[in-house]
Amino acid sequence: MPVPLIMTNFSAGELSPRLGGRVDLAKYSNGLSLLENMFIHPHGGASRRSGFRFIREVIGRNILSGTIVFDSDSWSLDKGWSVVQGCLSCDGSQEDMSLASCLLPLEEKVYEAVFEIRDYVQGSLSVSCGSFQSLNVESNGSFRVEFEGGSDKFELTADQDFCGVVSGLELRCLNPKVKLIPFEFSTEQAYVLEFTDKNIRIYKDGGIVVDENDCPVEIESPYRSSDLEKLHFTQSADVMYLVHPEVQPYKLSRSSHVDWAMEIVEFLSPPEEWNSTLGYPSCVTFFEERLCFAASPKRPQTIWMSRSGKYEDFGVSEDVVDDDACTYTLSADQVNAICWMVSSKKLIIGTSGGEWWLSGGSGSDMVTPNSVMVRRETTHGSAPVTPVVVGSIILFLQREKKTVRELSYSFETDGYVAPDLTILAEHLTRTNSIVQWAYQQCPDSIVWMVRDDGLLLGMTYQREHDVVGFHHHKTKGKFTSVCVIPGTGQEELWVSVTRKINGVERCYIEKMEDEFNGVDSRQAFFVDSGLSYNHESPACVFYGLDHLEGSMVSILADGAVRPDQVVENGRIKLDIPACNVSAGLAYTSDMKTLRLEGGSSYGTAQGQLKRISHVIVRLFESLGFQAGYDGEHLERAPFRSSADKLGKAPGLYSGDYEIKFNRGYDRDGQIFIRQDQPLPLTVLALIPKVSVFQ
Structure with missing residues (x-):
């Protein structure tokens, strides 16, 4: 006789296949073997993730910026060509084909050239780079062409009749390496910064920030593409301090919505160890009204703290006083570099060999040059990735970037502990590492992580309710960077994604749509x-x-x-x-249960032949899904009835939906749910009717 079982929630998320025999675990009954493009709510249900809205294509800086288009020495000009007021002018005096060329060692990437033709009289102009030849230009107007790099010469070729002016010439790389960084002045004034090779662009309110001429605001940056991985930052109001071990510290300041400036930090009495020979600090944070730097290449365990309240002053008085700058070097059995610092009641420090804290001499006093206490708490070792702070808990990546650990104070041990949060879902990082992450507090408290192969991982995390559940997300492309900023209804998740469009790799900035809360499917965005x-x-x-x-x-x-x-x-x-x-x-959302346990009168149901005759799927504001026992054997559940008006979509469904399972006996007893249409799906519970063959 069939026995009804129930999965009341899915708060354990996707579990490792290595837990296939651990039916004794409390989280086994709340776990899944697959959760793709769906996420866990802290209260237990599983929903389809919202789609990503296209914002803007990422393009690199203008390679022809600066003096190159204003200086005739940068161009090789045949007869008829000249540089006039920053434009390339052809006066028509040439007697044959006439060439204007510029030496540009371009990488083997795809580039775009944009320019305008004005004061056109006659003739035609072509643009070329290497073997690429653009279509001929024979009128005034704006033009755009794409070509593959690899050549060392960019050429404009005028025929014997061409007469006109080439202005506004820009040459930019498509699909550059990108890193997204949040800039948060307040919860109302928050931006996403797009760092590419020597360039920054700014996003806010679901779009790119533009100037009075409707052109994107761009900031010249000292950081090359190869520098972005090791770039770290901290922020105070309108000023962001940035550090890199090979670049002297810079600060990015905002004067208005469109007025930004990047400049070298002019320190007073900077530490002598900071120079181009010994390197520069690689970590930065604020602590007790001091700006703290740490870990230069030659001083990997040293921390430098500014004067109290004077962030750019590292001076020390002749008679040392409490608010003077101070320097401290960790004393340990190994010289493990400091990877990150987080300001809390104490300064929490992660090194490649362990986790430490630093505070005033008595533990409750402020840090002064003559009063510093440092202790090592754990020896897991940290990765050089800035931790995520959730309330009073610090989540950090272990040294190999595969393990997420939770650093918190334990009253039982009177110290800090750092348990492994990925142990039940180790398969998601077993062969790949996490390169960047961000925490989205509202609406569902999720830590989003970009994996080195372009997969997006999510971890629903709410420690007070013992909710730690992993899920993974795919798209037609690869996720490369992730960032979270405050929004109006909920916090906004921004990503950079590379996609192959018409055979060309492109990089897009996209924003996840707010969680679906519509009254009908017309507001759905999946x-x-x-x-x-x-x-x-x-x-x-x-x-x-x-x-x-x-x-x-x-x-x-x-x-x-x-x-x-x-x-x-x-x-x-x-x-x-x-x-x-x-x-x-389109993207597909899948969830699959673990092997069912229960329904047997004689001990465990594991390894026994069993049959699922029916499954009741408890839904909330959903429309459409498929169900079966694996991804190859699914049946679509109909939602339209004779009561629905023709030409209109059926309403969202909340309640129990019973489906018949067309399969005989097997030993696994798993349930597979799929949504492959651009419609919402939230599963609150699964209630299978199971017969176990004794």
């Missing part, structure tokens, strides 16, 4: 790199999808799923007009 349209009157053609040119996109129109289409000329065309449309790359 596509990646997508856009949404809200028209007052129905339309068939929707533009703006140039970034997905040639790609197959999933479409939701007025809450109903429409057939997938290929983007042509940046647009899609619907057969039936619609007002509310979302379109973007």
Whole structure:
């Protein structure tokens, strides 16, 4: 006789296959063997993640910026060409093909060239780099061409009749290496900084920040692409301090929404150890009104603290006083470099060999030059990745970047402990490491982690309710960076993603849509790199999808799923007009249970033949899913009934949905749920009816 079992929640998240026999674990009954493109709520349900909204393509700095387009010495000019007021002018005096070329050792990447033609009279102009030849230009206007680098020469070729002026010439790399960094003045004034090779661009309110000419605000940066991995920062109000072991400290300051400045920090009495020979500090934070630096290449265990309240002053009085700058070097059996510092009641320090704290001499006093106490608490060793702070708990990566540890104070041991949070989901980082992470407190307290192979991991974390559950997320491309800033309704998750579009690797900035809380499916946004349209009157053609040119996109129109289409000329065309449309790359959300335990009258059900006859799926504000026993054998659950009006999407469903399981006896007894349409899905519980063959 079938016995009903129940999975009341999924708060343990995705568990390692190595736990396949640990039915004795309390978390086994709340765990899953697969949770892809779905996440765990702290209260136990599992929901499909929202889609990522396309914001902007990442392009590198203008390689032709500075003096190169203003200086005729930078160009090789044939007859007819000249540099006039920062523009390349061809006066038509050439008697044959005339060349204007510039030596630019370009890497083997894809570049774009944009320029304007004005004062055009006649003739044609072509742009080339290496073997690439652009289409001929024969009029005034703005032009854009793409080409592959690898050549050392950028050329403009005018025919014997061309007469005109080339202005606004820019040459930028597509798909540069990028790192996203949050800039938070307050919860109302928060920005995302896009660091690329020697360049910074700024995002806010779901878009890029532009100046009065509607051009993106860009800040010249001293950091090359190769520097971004080791770049660390801290912030006080409108000033962000940045450090790198091979670059002297800089500060980025904001004067207004569009007025930013990057400049070298002019320290008073800087430490003698900071120079181009011995290197510069690689860690920075604030502690007790002091700006603290640590770990230069030649002084890996040294901490330098500024004067109290004077962040850029490292001076010491002749008669030392308490607010003077102070320097301290850790004393340990090994010379393990300091990897990070976090300000708390004490200064928490992570080195490659262990975790320490630093405070005043009595433990409760302020740090002074003559009163410093340092203790080592654990010996796990840290990675050079800035920790995530959740309340009073510090989450840090162990040295190999595969293990997440939770550093907190224990009254039982009267010291700090750092248990392993990834031990139940070690398969997610067994062969790959975590390169960047960020904490999204609202709405579901999730730590987002970018893996070195482009996978996005999530860890729902709420220690007070013993919730630690992992999930992983895929897209048609690779995640490369992640950042979280405060938003209006919830905190915003921003990512950089590389995608192959029409055979070309491109990098996009995208923002995860807010968690779905709509009253119907018209507000749903479950596509990646997508856009949404809200028209007052129905339309068939929707533009703006140039970034997905040639790609197959999933479409939701007025809450109903429409057939997938290929983007042509940046647009899609619907057969039936619609007002509310979302379109973007499709992704599939999957969840699969562990081997069921229960239903046997004679001990364990593990290894026994069993049959699931029916499954009740308890849903919340969902529409559409498939169910079966694996990803190859699924049946779609119908949600439309005769009561639904024709031409309109059915309403969202909350309640128990019973499905029949078309399978005989097997020894696993697993349930597989999938959502592959751009629609919401939240599973609160699973109630299978199981017969165990005795």
